[in-house]
Amino acid sequence: MATYREFHRRSITDRDAFWREQAAAIEWHEPFRQVLDYSRPPFARWFVGGTTNLCHNAVDRHLKDRAGQNALIYISTETGQDRTYTFRELHAEVNRCAAVLREQGIVKGDRILIYMPMVPEAVFAMLACVRLGAIHSVVFGGFAAHSLASRIDDAKPKLLFTADAGMRGGKPIPYKGLVDEAIKLAAHPPQKVILVNRGIDGDLKLIAGRDLDYAHERAKHMDAQVPVTWLESSEPSYILYTSGTTGKPKGVQRDTGGYAVALAASMKHIYCGKPGEAMFTTSDIGWVVGHSYIVYGPLIHGMTTILYEGLPIRPDPAIWWKIVEQHKVSVMFSSPTAIRVLKKQDQAYLTRHDVSSLRYLFLAGEPLDEPTARWISDSLKVPVLDHYWQTETGWALLSSLPGIEATPLKFGSPGFPAYGYDVKLLHETTGEEVGANEKAVVTVVPPLPPGCMTTVWGQDERFVQTYFTSFKDKFVYTTFDWGIRDDDGYYFILGRTDDVINVAGHRLGTREIEEAVSGHNNIAEVAVVGVHDAIKGQVPMAFAVVKDASRVATAEGRSAMEKEVFDVVDTALGPVGRPSRVFFVAQLPKTRSGKVLRRSIQAIAEGRDPGDLTTLDDPGGIEQVHSAVTSGD
Ligand code: PRX
Numbered sequence: 001m002a003t004y005r006e007f008h009r010r011s012i013t014d015r016d017a018f019w020r021e022q023a024a025a026i027e028w029h030e031p032f033r034q035v036l037d038y039s040r041p042p043f044a045r046w047f048v049g050g051t052t053n054l055c056h057n058a059v060d061r062h063l064k065d066r067a068g069q070n071a072l073i074y075i076s077t078e079t080g081q082d083r084t085y086t087f088r089e090l091h092a093e094v095n096r097c098a099a100v101l102r103e104q105g106i107v108k109g110d111r112i113l114i115y116m117p118m119v120p121e122a123v124f125a126m127l128a129c130v131r132l133g134a135i136h137s138v139v140f141g142g143f144a145a146h147s148l149a150s151r152i153d154d155a156k157p158k159l160l161f162t163a164d165a166g167m168r169g170g171k172p173i174p175y176k177g178l179v180d181e182a183i184k185l186a187a188h189p190p191q192k193v194i195l196v197n198r199g200i201d202g203d204l205k206l207i208a209g210r211d212l213d214y215a216h217e218r219a220k221h222m223d224a225q226v227p228v229t230w231l232e233s234s235e236p237s238y239i240l241y242t243s244g245t246t247g248k249p250k251g252v253q254r255d256t257g258g259y260a261v262a263l264a265a266s267m268k269h270i271y272c273g274k275p276g277e278a279m280f281t282t283s284d285i286g287w288v289v290g291h292s293y294i295v296y297g298p299l300i301h302g303m304t305t306i307l308y309e310g311l312p313i314r315p316d317p318a319i320w321w322k323i324v325e326q327h328k329v330s331v332m333f334s335s336p337t338a339i340r341v342l343k344k345q346d347q348a349y350l351t352r353h354d355v356s357s358l359r360y361l362f363l364a365g366e367p368l369d370e371p372t373a374r375w376i377s378d379s380l381k382v383p384v385l386d387h388y389w390q391t392e393t394g395w396a397l398l399s400s401l402p403g404i405e406a407t408p409l410k411f412g413s414p415g416f417p418a419y420g421y422d423v424k425l426l427h428e429t430t431g432e433e434v435g436a437n438e439k440a441v442v443t444v445v446p447p448l449p450p451g452c453m454t455t456v457w458g459q460d461e462r463f464v465q466t467y468f469t470s471f472k473d474k475f476v477y478t479t480f481d482w483g484i485r486d487d488d489g490y491y492f493i494l495g496r497t498d499d500v501i502n503v504a505g506h507r508l509g510t511r512e513i514e515e516a517v518s519g520h521n522n523i524a525e526v527a528v529v530g531v532h533d534a535i536k537g538q539v540p541m542a543f544a545v546v547k548d549a550s551r552v553a554t555a556e557g558r559s560a561m562e563k564e565v566f567d568v569v570d571t572a573l574g575p576v577g578r579p580s581r582v583f584f585v586a587q588l589p590k591t592r593s594g595k596v597l598r599r600s601i602q603a604i605a606e607g608r609d610p611g612d613l614t615t616l617d618d619p620g621g622i623e624q625v626h627s628a629v630t631s632g633d
Contacts, residue, residue, distance in 0.1 A: 001489065003405040004416070007269075011419035011449075018419070019046070019450060023257075025264035026300065027061050028052050029230040032257070036447065042468050042477065043455065044447035046258035047233035054237050055131035056228045057260050058299035059094055062087045069276060070304040073327060074120045077310030077319060078167035079198070083120055090127075093120070097128035099224035100217040104159055104192050108133030108229050111239070113157040113190065114285075115139045115148060115179060117166030118309035121196045121214065122285050123295055125161045130237050130256075133229035137239040137251070140286025141166045141175065142506075144574035146516070147249075148182035151241050154251055155457060156188040164201035169311055172200045180207070233257025239457045240288055242391035243509035244466065244480075245498045251457030252288075252391050255450075259394060260300060262420075262451025263292055266395045267301035269403040269419065270387070272359055273331040275302030280323060281333040282308060287506070288391040289365065293333050297395075303331075312338050317345035318352045321380075325353040332361045335505035336368040339376045340535045350379040358382045360402065364389060365505035366537045367493060370411040377411075388414035388493055390479060391507070392467070394451040397421050397444070397479070398491050413490040420449025424476065425483055428497070431471035441497055442483035443476040499598065501530030501538045506576055510598070513540050513579065516572040520565050522546050527588050528579060529602040539580040541605050543588060543625055552584040555633060583628035589613075589621030601625050 011018045016035040023032070032050030059071070067088040074083045085093060106112065112129050114136050116122035122138075129136040137155045139148055152160075160183070166173040176195065183189045196214045197204060206213065231237075237256045241249040267273050271293075279298040283289035285307075298305040306327060312320055320342075324332065342350070361376065361384045368386040377384040387399035400407055400415040407415075417423040424433055425440035434440040446468070456463040470478040482494035496502070499510045510528040517526045525545040530538040542565070552558045562582045569578045589597045592615060600610035604625050613622060 001405065001407050004401055004407055007401065007404045008417060008419050012422050019261070022265040022450075023047055023050075023261045025268070026052060026057050026257075026260045028257075029056075032233060038447045041475065042446040042448070042464060043460070045234045046255065046450040047261065050233045050257050051230040052233065052257050052260060053130065053133075053228045053230055054256060054260055054296060054300075055094060055127045057264075058296055059087060059091050059127060060228065062302050063091060066276065066302055069302075070278075071299060072120060072123060072305055072307060073278070074307045075309070075323060076118070076167075077308075077314050078170065079309070085120065093124045094127045094131060095224045095226050096218050096221045097121070097124040098131045098226035099221035100194065100214070101128055101132060101134065101159065102226060103217070103221075104194075104212075106132055106134050106159060108231070110134045110159075111137055111155045111157040113137050113139060113152060113155065113160045115141065115160065115162045115175065116196070116285065117141050117163055117175070118284060118307055119163065119196065119198065120307065121163070123307060126238075126285070126291075126295055131226060131228055133231050133235070135236050135238055137241070138286055138291065139241070140284060140576070141173070142286070142574045142576040144571055145178050145181035145185060146572040147574060148178065149185035150248065152182060152186040152190065153188050154241075155239055157190045159192045159194065160190040161194045163196040164198055164204050167200065167309070169314065174201050176201060176204055231256045234454065236454070238291065240291060240391055242288075243500055243507050243512055245500070245509065245511065247509065247511040247515045249509070249512070250462065250466065252453045253455050253457045254394060255454045258450030258452075258454075259296070262395050262449065263297040264300050265419075267297055267303070269401045270396055270399050271297075271331045271333075271362065272403045273298065273301055273303050276304075277330040278304040278306060278327045279331045279333070280306040280308070280320070280327070280329040282312070282320065282338060283333070283335070288394060289333065292394055312341055313345060316349065317342055318349040321350060321353040321355050324355045324358055328357040330357055330359050332358055334361065334363055335365045336363055336372055337366065337504040337536055339363065339372050343372060343375055344535070347379055355380055355382065360385055362387060364396070364414070366502045367495070368412070368414070373411045383409060385409065386412075386414040388491075392453045393448070394453070397423070398493075410488075410490050413486075413492050416489055416491055423491075425485055426471060426474060426476065431474045436485055436487045439482055439484050439494060441470065442479040442481045442491075442493070443470075443474075444479070446475065446477055448477055501540060503530070503538055503540060503576070504536040508540065508577055510540065512573060513542070513569065513577045516569045516577060517542050517544060517565055517579070517582070519572050520568045522548055522551060522561065523565070525588060527596045527598055527601055529598050529605060531580070531602065531605045533580070540577065542579040542582040543585050543601060543628065544582055545586065545588060546584055549586070558584055558633065583625070585621070585624035585628055587618065587621045587624060589625060590617050591615040592617045597622075605629050
């Protein structure tokens with residue numbers, strides 16, 4: 001590991017020289033004056049004074065050498081549509097989209113909310129925003145009206161970019177009604193809605209004066225050339241909301257220059273992709289993995305990116321490998337849940353196609369269990385690299401660096417600290433660094449490296465309070481993850497320290513789900529916990545106390561009430577947050593000070609020992625949870 005160690009050491013102790021070298025991987029309009037301004041901890045400003053643009057680096061820059069190369073390959077097994085765009089064509093589409101936005105008065109600093117299925121127009125819209133210096137806030141298409149409304153009110157977008165519908169498993173998911181509902185709920189609604197009509201929703205109704213049809217607007221700007229707006233490196237590129245302990249998601253704010261440099265560097269050192277090759281990331285543009293490795297990372301690196309709309313098992317479970325074969329994918333990035341889904345299928349699907357172009361399969365987003373890692377690695381005969389990161393970091397915090405050194409892989413470990421991250425494992429209460437094989441909180445000594453969040457949108461104080469105040473005497477960034485390092489220096493992630501759960505790689509706050517469940521008028525109180533699931537990693541499970549107990553007195557009553565709660569969550573949060581079960585109990589287990597014992601509830605739901613119950617106010621609560629779980633009713 002000597003080469004890796006030296007590379008990592010230099011990134012920390014000779015930080016300026018290290019990042020100055022990395023910064024050469026992108027194009028700057030004006031060079032930066034200073035690598036890092038850290039005069040106001042923890043706010044780091046990378047590449048001060050340099051001006052650049054993400055769209056220029058992802059698109060325009062490649063026109064010189066690779067205009068005719070495919071930039072974006074769109075494959076939809078939902079609609080049967082495939083579309084391919086060369087860098088020249090992508091450039092034209094992004095300019096058209098930027099012209100449409102510009103005509104609506106969008107200028108630098110304006111926010112635009114993008115609520116889109118996995119279609120090329122979503123990518124055009126993201127790139128068009130950053131081209132203009134407008135700040136995009138992409139909201140995952142699985143979120144419902146209430147979640148959308150709260151994100152609208154936080155970012156106050158001038159415009160909302162959406163489509164008539166998404167598709168999942170062959171079924172349409174109408175977006176328009178949901179968007180209308182969210183705009184009704186919002187206190188600061190956008191003035192305009194641009195709608196990509198895919199022809200899925202036959203009843204589509206545009207609201208005059210507010211809604212514009214994208215195809216119609218685009219047609220007005222076929223030859224548009226919209227100049228790039230050069231941004232100072234620290235100026236924001238986007239906001240991406242993520243869940244935490246409170247019910248209110250945080251707007252993770254990303255800069256421009258630092259992010260571009262971080263992604264460009266990661267494409268070389270971590271993913272080992274080569275310009276001209278194809279990268280296939282199976283995430284969604286609504287998540288951070290989609291932002292960094294469907295859209296910006298591969299394009300900045302001059303790679304072809306594959307945008308896939310569909311499930312991993314439709315039309316059959318060989319579909320991903322067929323795509324790999326067809327497009328000679330060299331780097332693939334997916335999630336453990338997806339692999340566990342494939343593991344349940346016939347193994348023959350994995351060998352049907354020639355995947356010899358694949359150099360690596362990267363996985364992230366949730367713990368990767370060893371049997372799954374081994375299974376996929378053996379079946380594909382491709383090295384599988386687990387790596388660990390967060391919406392906040394924007395790129396890997398723990399990873400192997402095959403581009404630097406081919407260190408041996410250990411199943412179950414996402415590797416070791418990536419360059420730029422001064423990782424410390426700190427004891428939960430004392431804040432002291434722990435030794436090998438001791439469980440502790442994963443923290444990073446600031447400044448955070450380029451590419452990481454620069455603040456919480458509009459709430460600098462919340463950024464500091466949330467991430468930098470976990471330890472009394474140590475000013476460190478906390479990941480809210482438990483970790484452990486073995487004798488060889490390999491790290492292992494052991495789950496969250498807070499109330500965040502990870503459902504199929506989707507990060508959700510239990511408080512958000514509790515708030516959604518409480519939206520039902522017969523719910524008095526509810527606790528939601530994450531419960532182990534063999535496929536999805538975790539699923540949310542709710543334990544609720546009702547106001548009118550007569551409604552849940554019979555099995556039929558409980559079942560009807562559970563269904564009503566599902567519906568309430570579906571409309572508030574979206575199906576992503578729907579609990580796997582809602583159990584009705586007469587009381588929740590609480591401490592004498594009234595705090596709900598979520599960890600004990602979780603333990604019981606997973607069939608484990610609930611642990612120390614001495615602080616319990618009334619044992620009745622625990623018994624209720626226990627009997628609900630064991631009877632399944
Ligand atoms: O708990 C960790 C888990 O997912 C969280 C971050 O989720 P999100 O913000 O959606 O970003 C995902 C970016 C890949 C982390 O705090 N997590 C992420 N990767 C891993 C992981 N847990 C274990 N192993 C991983 N490789």
